[in-house]
Amino acid sequence: MTTRQAILALLTSAAVLSGCSASPSASPSTESAPARNAAAGAGCGDAATKVEEYVASKEISEVTVNGQCTNVTIDTNLADDDTAGGKEICEAAGKVVYTGDINSVTVRSRSGAEISTGIDGARCLP
Numbered sequence: 001m002t003t004r005q006a007i008l009a010l011l012t013s014a015a016v017l018s019g020c021s022a023s024p025s026a027s028p029s030t031e032s033a034p035a036r037n038a039a040a041g042a043g044c045g046d047a048a049t050k051v052e053e054y055v056a057s058k059e060i061s062e063v064t065v066n067g068q069c070t071n072v073t074i075d076t077n078l079a080d081d082d083t084a085g086g087k088e089i090c091e092a093a094g095k096v097v098y099t100g101d102i103n104s105v106t107v108r109s110r111s112g113a114e115i116s117t118g119i120d121g122a123r124c125l126p
Contacts, residue, residue: 044065044100044102045069047065047069047097047102048063048064048065048072050096050097051063051074051093051096051097054092054095054096055089055092055093055096056092057076057088057092059076059078059085060074060075060077060089061075061076062074062075069100069102070103071102071104071105072097072102072104073105073107073108074089074093074105074108076089076108076109076110077110078107078115079109079110080109080111080115083126086107086109086116087107087125089107090107090116090117090118090124091118091123091124093118094118094124098120102120103119103120104117105117105118
């Protein structure tokens with residue numbers, strides 16, 4: 001086997017083992033409601049988990065810590081026009097989330113639209 005053939009075989013093996021495929025991905029799950037999920041950014045502590053445990057809302061689908069641990073984003077099942085519900089979730093999260101470098105909260109609707117935002121030391125805005 002020549003060096004060129006050995007390199008080609010190695011690259012092909014790596015692609016197969018890493019899961020590269022030309023076939024389409026599996027269809028998304030058909031669950032009625034997404035599971036709640038608290039995802040902390042690397043080295044960001046337990047801010048996402050605190051929000052999940054403290055904010056009592058079945059509308060929350062995911063909580064993530066973003067940036068350099070400066071923002072907590074709360075994805076919800078709320079409609080784009082439910083800014084009152086978004087503000088309520090934002091205010092509740094603000095009671096436990098402003099620790100370390102975290103200085104803002106963003107609440108998004110099910111479509112990903114921002115429906116409320118807050119910063120440390122101020123009330124949330126719709």
